[in-house]
Every structure is written in C-alpha cells, then in structure tokens.
Amino acid sequence: MTGVNDMMTKQSDDVIVKTLSRLLIPFMQVYALYVLAHGHYSPGGGFQGGVILAASIILFVITFGIDNALRRMSEKLNIILCSAGVFIYAGIGLLCLILGGNYLDYAELDKILHVGIAQARSLGILGIEVGVAITVMAAALSIFLDISTGGELSSKEKKT
Amino acid sequence: MIWQLDLILCLFIIICAIAAINVKDLLAAVIILGAYSFFMCLLWAEMGAVDVAFTEASVGAGVGTVLFIAAVSKTKRRSKD
Numbered sequence: 001m002t003g004v005n006d007m008m009t010k011q012s013d014d015v016i017v018k019t020l021s022r023l024l025i026p027f028m029q030v031y032a033l034y035v036l037a038h039g040h041y042s043p044g045g046g047f048q049g050g051v052i053l054a055a056s057i058i059l060f061v062i063t064f065g066i067d068n069a070l071r072r073m074s075e076k077l078n079i080i081l082c083s084a085g086v087f088i089y090a091g092i093g094l095l096c097l098i099l100g101g102n103y104l105d106y107a108e109l110d111k112i113l114h115v116g117i118a119q120a121r122s123l124g125i126l127g128i129e130v131g132v133a134i135t136v137m138a139a140a141l142s143i144f145l146d147i148s149t150g151g152e153l154s155s156k157e158k159k160t
Numbered sequence: 161m162i163w164q165l166d167l168i169l170c171l172f173i174i175i176c177a178i179a180a181i182n183v184k185d186l187l188a189a190v191i192i193l194g195a196y197s198f199f200m201c202l203l204w205a206e207m208g209a210v211d212v213a214f215t216e217a218s219v220g221a222g223v224g225t226v227l228f229i230a231a232v233s234k235t236k237r238r239s240k241d
Contacts, residue, residue, distance in 0.1 A: 008230050035214075043210040051218045058226055140223055148230040 008148040011065030021063040028056035032133075039129050040122060046129035050136030057137070058144050066149065075145070078138050085135030092127045104128070161207060169203040186239050190228040197221040 012018060032052035039045030061069040093104045101108035106124030107117045115123070176196035180189045197220030205213035 008233050043214045045211075048214050048218050051215075051223055055218070055222050055226075058223070062226075144223070144227060144230060147227055147234065150234050 008062060009066040011068065012063050017063055021059050025056050025060055028052060028059070032056065036129055036133050037126070040125055046132030047136055049129070050133035051140060053133065053137040054140035054144070057141050061144070061148070066145070073141070075142070078142050078145075081134050082138035082142065085131045085133070085138065088131030088134070089128055092124060092131070096124070165206055166203065169199055169206065172199045173203065184239055186232050186237055187229070189239075190225060190232060193228065194221050194225040197224065 032049045035044035035052060036046060036049030039049070057069065057073065060072075092106075092109075095112075096105045096108045097103050099108040099111050104124075106121040108120075109124050110117050110120040113120050113123060173196060176192055176199060180192040180196060183189045183192065197216060201213045201216040201221060204210075204216060
C-alpha cells in the first residue's frame, strides 16, 4: 500500500520516463503560452493556457518527485502567484475605472498606452488573460499537491 | 455536421459512461472516465464548439484524470459496492 501511496510524489527510477518528460515539459509550456497569447481570435485563452501550464508542472511532480518540485516552486510562491493573478485582473479593471470608464472598459487604457483604441482593447484582454492563466495554474497545482500528499504538505515543510 | 459520426461518438460515450459506473476497479474507472472525456471532446469538436472541446481535453481528460488518480492512490483501489 505504501508503494501506491508514494507513486504520485516519489521520484521515478525509469530513464525513459525521465528523459521523455525532460523533453516534453518545455514544449508543453511553450504551447501553453501560445494558447494564452492567441486567445483573442482562436480557441483557447487564459483558462486553457493556465491548465496546460499546471499540467506541465504536475508532470514534473510525477516524474522528478515532490521535493524537487517544491525546491523550484514552493507552496509560498504558489500562494503568491494565486493571488497575483486575481490582483492583475482586478488591477486592470480598476485602472479602467480610475481613467474614467466602466470596470474592464479597455478603451480607456488608450490614455496611458497611446496605441489607439483597438490596440488598447486587445492589450487589455491579453493582460486579463495573463492574470487568469496565473491564477488557474497556481490553483490547479495546489489542488493536485494537496490531494496527492493527503493534505500533509505544510506540516512536512515546517519540519525540514 | 455528419450525423453518422455523431451517432458513433454518442454510442461510444454511452458505453464509456456505463462502463465507468459498473467497473469494480476504481483505477480502471478513472481511465474509462478519461476516455469518456476524450470522446466528449471529439463530439464537441465535430459539432463546431472548438473552444469547449479544448477545455474538455485539457481539464476533463488531462488534469481531472490526474486528480482522480491521486485521490485513488491515497484511498482504496477496489470499490465495495
């Protein structure tokens, strides 16, 4: 039973699995950024890009173990990212409000960006989607970490 | 829209749904649920809802399956009922 318990969070011994995920993870992340950046006019967007980013980090956790993953992306960084995404979303919305428009009225961003109304709308949507992607990535990753460690992650971090 | 393809995909979806409920091994049920999600994704892509299909493929068949496997690995693999 302990073998099954550690399956999701222990480092894999298989050289094929390790090499393949070492090759795959960068391409997954680049694809996630592609989906994120092309969300305006093709399928995809912030949510899907964030989920694919989270899937790449989950693949890293499964292959290289949870200790290696926490060294690169700690729980604290995860929490900070999770709130930073919401802050970006709300911040852009409030910026439009301050500049004299409605909430999330991207056309008002033209007053500080000076790129024309259509381009300002496009950049505003891109900023919103970056915020959504960061929040979705952090939330999906923390759900996976909590389930796969049985909720004992924070106490384990305190001990070490 | 090709109604023959719709019919075949719907048939596979129903087979996967019934199999996922009836199988006793929970890990097998999770994998069958992943297959169900993927057939759902194919059906949506075929009907023209590419954005929904994309979400279904990444969330339903990708992250959702991993979360279910993590939950099964922390509990028992066999179902009692």
